[in-house]
Amino acid sequence: MSAEEVVIHHQEGESGSPTLSLVEKRERSHFGFRRWKNRLAHGLFLISTMIGVIVLGALLWNVVKDGWAWVTPTFFNNFASRLPEQAGIKAAFWGTIWVIGLTVPLTFIFGVGTAIYLEEYARKNRFTRFIQLNISNLAGVPSIVFGILGLTLFVRLMGLGKTVLAGSLTMTLLVLPIVIVAAREAISSVPNNLRLASLAMGATQWQTIRRVVLPYSMPGILTGVILALSRAIGETAPLIMIGAVSFIAFTPGYALDAFTVMPIQIYSWVSLPQPAFQHLAAAGILVLLAMLLSMNAFAVFLRNRFSKDK
Amino acid sequence: MWKKGLAVAGALLLSVSLAACSSNASGGGSEKDKGLSGTIRIDGSSTVFPISQAVAEEFMKKNPNVNVTVAQSGTGAGFDKWTKQETDLSDASRLIKDEEKEAAKKSGLEPKEFPVAFDGISVVVNKENDFAKTITTKELKKIWEPDSKVKTWKDVRSNWPDKPIKLYGPGTSDGTFDYFTGAIIGEEGKSRTDYTQSEDDNTLVTGVSGDKYALGYFGFSYYEENKDKLNVLKVDNGKGGVAPSFETIKNGTYSPLSRSIYVYADEKTMTENKAIKEFLSFYLKEGKQLVSDVGYVPLTDKDYEKGIALLEDK
Numbered sequence: 001m002s003a004e005e006v007v008i009h010h011q012e013g014e015s016g017s018p019t020l021s022l023v024e025k026r027e028r029s030h031f032g033f034r035r036w037k038n039r040l041a042h043g044l045f046l047i048s049t050m051i052g053v054i055v056l057g058a059l060l061w062n063v064v065k066d067g068w069a070w071v072t073p074t075f076f077n078n079f080a081s082r083l084p085e086q087a088g089i090k091a092a093f094w095g096t097i098w099v100i101g102l103t104v105p106l107t108f109i110f111g112v113g114t115a116i117y118l119e120e121y122a123r124k125n126r127f128t129r130f131i132q133l134n135i136s137n138l139a140g141v142p143s144i145v146f147g148i149l150g151l152t153l154f155v156r157l158m159g160l161g162k163t164v165l166a167g168s169l170t171m172t173l174l175v176l177p178i179v180i181v182a183a184r185e186a187i188s189s190v191p192n193n194l195r196l197a198s199l200a201m202g203a204t205q206w207q208t209i210r211r212v213v214l215p216y217s218m219p220g221i222l223t224g225v226i227l228a229l230s231r232a233i234g235e236t237a238p239l240i241m242i243g244a245v246s247f248i249a250f251t252p253g254y255a256l257d258a259f260t261v262m263p264i265q266i267y268s269w270v271s272l273p274q275p276a277f278q279h280l281a282a283a284g285i286l287v288l289l290a291m292l293l294s295m296n297a298f299a300v301f302l303r304n305r306f307s308k309d310k
Numbered sequence: 311m312w313k314k315g316l317a318v319a320g321a322l323l324l325s326v327s328l329a330a331c332s333s334n335a336s337g338g339g340s341e342k343d344k345g346l347s348g349t350i351r352i353d354g355s356s357t358v359f360p361i362s363q364a365v366a367e368e369f370m371k372k373n374p375n376v377n378v379t380v381a382q383s384g385t386g387a388g389f390d391k392w393t394k395q396e397t398d399l400s401d402a403s404r405l406i407k408d409e410e411k412e413a414a415k416k417s418g419l420e421p422k423e424f425p426v427a428f429d430g431i432s433v434v435v436n437k438e439n440d441f442a443k444t445i446t447t448k449e450l451k452k453i454w455e456p457d458s459k460v461k462t463w464k465d466v467r468s469n470w471p472d473k474p475i476k477l478y479g480p481g482t483s484d485g486t487f488d489y490f491t492g493a494i495i496g497e498e499g500k501s502r503t504d505y506t507q508s509e510d511d512n513t514l515v516t517g518v519s520g521d522k523y524a525l526g527y528f529g530f531s532y533y534e535e536n537k538d539k540l541n542v543l544k545v546d547n548g549k550g551g552v553a554p555s556f557e558t559i560k561n562g563t564y565s566p567l568s569r570s571i572y573v574y575a576d577e578k579t580m581t582e583n584k585a586i587k588e589f590l591s592f593y594l595k596e597g598k599q600l601v602s603d604v605g606y607v608p609l610t611d612k613d614y615e616k617g618i619a620l621l622e623d624k
Contacts, residue, residue: 082364082604155396162396240383243353243391247363247380249370258351258379268382271510272360273535273605278512 063289067282075283079249080265084276089284092265094251095164095244096233096291099261102168103175103232104225110172111179111228112214112221118180119187120209139177146174147241155242162243165255170238175228182224186217219303226299230292236263262288347375348585354381354388354401357485357529358571361427362401364600365593372592376585385485386410392574393417398586400574403429403485419576424617426593428607430554430568431490432533434540436522441470444544444551447566450494453477453525458502463523477505478517478526484509486529493566515539530554530568531605559607570609587621594618 078088122128150170160166198208246268269281359382366378385402389410392400463470480487492498511528518526519539544551558564580587594617598608
């Protein structure tokens with residue numbers, strides 16, 4: 001905008017002689033209108049940017065105001081309780097870490113594997129396009145549907161029961177489409193010359209993928225994975241569906257234990273009548289946000305590392 | 311470079327799983343073999359959830375080797391899981407339906423029904439509402455029946471102001487909704503639909519307390535906790551208006567809007583897993599105080615004794 005203004009000022013300066021012709025007058029008013037339109041656009045876009053920031057700020061302020069005082073060591077060391085001052089998130093906190101901890105490798109292996117196959121190995125024929133279409137469609141399926149799938153497939157058919165593993169597998173299915181789409185984008189952005197050069201040196205296709213394609217596309221893949229996990233960490237509905245419990249007084253010891261997660265605990269507190277539980281819910285949200293942000297920070301760290309190595 | 315990244319990622323995963331493992335060591339599972347041990351899985355109504363959670367909490371303090379988990383997927387979903395024997399006890403905010411009973415019997419379960427507390431549905435208005443004090447069940451029916459013509463308070467009673475009435479109530483999947491419609495309209499699930507619905511009763515509290523001409527209904531405990539923000543209406547079923555309170559719900563005068571809530575168990579599972587029977591006995595004998603702690607109304611002692619008798623009798 002400033003560049004344009006300079007030009008306009010310049011032109012105005014030139015035509016600023018006392019004898020303005022009709023044409024010049026018209027041109028000046030035309031410039032004025034265009035400048036006005038430009039300002040308007042600038043303002044509108046600024047407002048739409050600020051709306052997001054303001055909403056986030058309001059949300060954080062609200063949550064911090066309500067919950068900060070409740071984030072204490074007791075809060076981390078106690079299980080849920082009917083007495084708000086004794087209630088904590090120990091079970092939910094470790095449950096979330098377990099579920100996400102199992103979801104990360106599962107999504108990474110299946111997601112990146114699918115993307116590599118589709119981009120590097122599969123022939124571009126009707127079948128591949130069919131698969132791609134289906135994956136994009138899956139990304140838009142409501143999460144509760146994945147909950148029902150997880151309940152019938154993992155909990156009942158495979159007999160895993162209402163366990164951490166069943167929860168992680170359901171979460172993996174839920175976020176897999178996001179990871180696949182992101183990883184494919186990242187892999188297809190690798191310049192083809194690099195692949196050809198590697199193959200020309202005598203490397204096999206697998207060697208090329210492992211040593212050239214993946215390192216090059218890793219930052220993009222990691223971004224996709226982290227977006228996917230950010231979604232998984234906040235999901236409630238599918239986990240309630242597969243039978244994650246609301247009250248549990250032990251933390252999972254292995255992958256086949258019962259569990260609860262942070263969003264379920266928060267939801268359970270929010271719906272209780274006693275006002276103190278609303279503060280506990282806010283404190284839970286703070287912890288969940290902190291978990292999410294530290295996960296994101298770690299991903300950014302990893303991504304920078306990969307970018308630098310290149 | 312890629313290998314190094316992989317190593318970093320691997321280290322992260324390892325540390326996460328190690329941390330998770332170590333948490334378990336502190337979290338319990340120590341094998342002191344004295345007293346009861348085992349697991350009890352409870353699922354069902356979210357209305358009963360706070361009571362079951364409180365009882366589970368106290369029970370585990372006394373029996374540290376028993377793990378009790380409580381979920382709240384709803385009365386219907388709870389019975390479904392119970393029938394598939396994925397849970398041991400089922401919380402219910404209504405009686406078991408005939409088809410649910412059939413399904414349970416088909417899979418070899420014999421449902422035993424234990425009332426554990428009363429819940430009263432409160433009909434509430436805004437704090438600034440100075441005209442409505444009592445409402446008859448007929449008027450409630452006129453307001454809430456399907457295709458209701460009631461648009462203003464004047465439509466309900468001619469000496470009330472000619473102001474639009476704003477309605478708040480639970481969503482259709484809620485047990486409170488089923489009970490209210492059954493008791494007031496005469497048929498479960500029948501209701502007008504043009505009102506503000508929320509599954510979260512706290513939302514209804516906020517709604518009614520911020521709207522001068524609002525009327526809503528929800529569980530008694532939500533009124534108990536928000537007395538300062540709401541006015542409760544006396545409900546008149548032809549014998550004079552009665553306001554919901556611990557007293558009137560317990561002695562049955564707050565009618566028809568008080569109901570029992572239940573826990574369902576099966577005899578065979580109880581003989582196989584001693585902990586379940588102990589837990590239920592604890593629920594009925596010592597749960598009374600806990601019931602009022604979490605905002606519900608305890609049954610009379612006689613009712614609890616009936617439950618205990620049912621439990622002991624094979």
